[in-house]
Amino acid sequence: MGLISQFLNISLKGTCQSCGAGGPNLWACLQSDCPYVGCGESHSDHSTLHAQVK
Ligand SMILES: [Zn+2]
Numbered sequence: 509m510g511l512i513s514q515f516l517n518i519s520l521k522g523t524c525q526s527c528g529a530g531g532p533n534l535w536a537c538l539q540s541d542c543p544y545v546g547c548g549e550s551h552s553d554h555s556t557l558h559a560q561v562k
């Protein structure tokens with residue numbers, strides 16, 4: 509699929525870097541140089557960003 513990401517357990521503190529939301533639907537981008545954490549709604553936008561770079 510080309511999308512490298514992993515959903516986080518909410519026990520890991522974190523907030524969406526796009527909208528600041530916390531919650532059980534956060535995910536972490538696993539691209540080697542990308543520390544991005546986002547919520548479900550930001551997922552498609554962020555994957556598009558990587559698709560454009562690559
Ligand atoms: Zn968000």
Ligand SMILES: [Zn+2]
Nearest residue numbers: 537539542544
């Ligand atoms: Zn990323």
